[in-house]
Amino acid sequence: MRRRPKFLETLPPAPQALPICTQEITPPDLSPWLADHCGIPGVMHHEAPRPGPHVVLTALIHGNEFAGAIVLDRLLREQVRPACGRLSLVFANLAAFARFTPDNPVASRFVEEDMNRVWNRQSLSSPRRSTELDRARAILPVIDTADILMDLHSMLWPGAPLILAGATESGRRLSTMIGDPPLVVSDHGHQAGPRLIDYARFADPDSPYAACLLEAGAHWAADTVETTDSAVRALLRHCGLLPAVPESPVAASRHLVVTDIVTAQTPSFRFVRPFLGGEIIRRQGTLLAQDGPDEIRTPYPDCMLVMPNLRPGRGQTAVRLAQTSYPRP
Template sequence: MSPPQPTPLAALLDEAGAPPRSLVLRAPDIGPWRAGNGIPGVWSFAAEAPGPHVCVMALTHGNEIAGGIVLDRLLRAATRPAAGRLTLVFANLDAFSRFDPDDPTASRFLEEDMNRLWDIEVLEGPRRSAELRRARALRPVLDTADVVLDLHSMLWPSDPLFLVSGRSPAVELATRVGVPPLVVADMGHVAGSRVIDYGPFGQPGSGRRGLLLEGGWHWEKATVARMERVTRRLLHETGVLPGAPLAPDAPPPRQAQVTHTVTARTTEFTFTRPWRGGEAVPRAGTLIAMDGGAEVRTPHDDCLLVLPSLLPQPGQTAVRLARLVPPPG
């Protein structure tokens, strides 16, 4: 049997993973929001009624502009919380400032990935970079947040999903939000800690919850619409904003637990075909990639491929391998 063909989205990408310019979303004009109302790029609003502090972040990676579009829409609509506190964060302002639709993958970060810095020792250590300066400036916001939603989009075609730290109580909240239809728990990257791994967000019993939304392909309008829906659903479920509940017969999202994280070791890492995130490989031992001379095979049956990065560099996560969790009862 011939192998499945690449998805239409993958076929549109050049070898660096970039789409034709005509497909790139127009970057939002966030000029009115750069000053913030306390910290640059951060807008925080409190209601009279008590409730949780919910923080929604976008542009943690400067080229993932769909999340920036969502925050821009919320601010232009003068969105205010009905209870608790709502904080909207344009995270990596400097990288976003360099976004170029002719080279839309180049502004992910300036000096280092901002979503690999959220370890206490790193934040309080001697290292210096543009991203670390910004992370340190944003740290007081996260220190007071009960829930953080970090909006991301994807370079390679994949089904949308929530990621939560493997130690986190956020699975229950993500399941209540109800969309997207997959919630994946994992332990993060060898290269460093994500926002959702930071401090209390990754600690059982803290009551603090961190969710990372991978909302869809970077360049699709549908990604913006999905991010906006998820954001409003989260704010409804936490009581910060009123909103419509899901249909009563809506199936709960599937849950998966990452069992193995595959990190590229060589510059010759190559997948056997352009796997799509969300595919499940039926049989254990299936060859899915070569890393130099080393084989990468599925460790168990029905192995879910989570966010394969088709052109990983050494030290980067190439793919996570996960097992679906049976529904309760």
């Protein structure tokens, strides 16, 4: 995958202009939900008289990804209640969300550190403090009682909506049974630290609990809100918390497995062109990027690019490479 360039080999073409991120949506007014409703500000619980699973929906793990927060706000204003079990709605990184400004929309991803890289017991139980760690500890009692969790996210760079299932079979089953969006990717997370769906409660292969991460589309696109809404309601119907409704048949889920995680080793990492997430590169050995002296090439044919980060910093994930997972017998 990484190769030293051959002597006098043709240089890659100059990178094309990066996509422009348009802002079609505005941050929701979350003020009705910030009071201490259940012991944790920004967390709502609704419990049905009939038993059932505890389903947790989390939004704003990244403060500038507020499409999911719009959907949770919509559910609360519609007074959606579970038909069975318990439904918890969590607005996670409120401090980062409060810093959002349209003039610099990427700056409010977090305050001090990425909240989606702190989910292990060692970090959560350590004496270390940060805005994100403190908030993760505050909502941990909800996470520790979840039977099923969907973490709502969006993408800075254009790409097909997908569900990240993590590394477990339970996550894959949950993601494919939701069926919306139909693209499901199993992966092992990031070198920089574990995501919420990688938390031990969900990542233990013997655990009865399951989690998935929705990447619903571009951060501030109107379609991303509707994709999120559709996926959330599909999950709640699948879990029995909302009644089933007759629907048109949907396409069968397509499952891919990440085989390689490309991490930028230099600040000069550049793709040869602005690839789209979900794009499939047909030829093995196709040049994707230059990382200092190293070339990044596709390791096999029909290689899917999962959420390429067109401007990664050193040590950040630049792209994940995935191939089709063939159906189990």
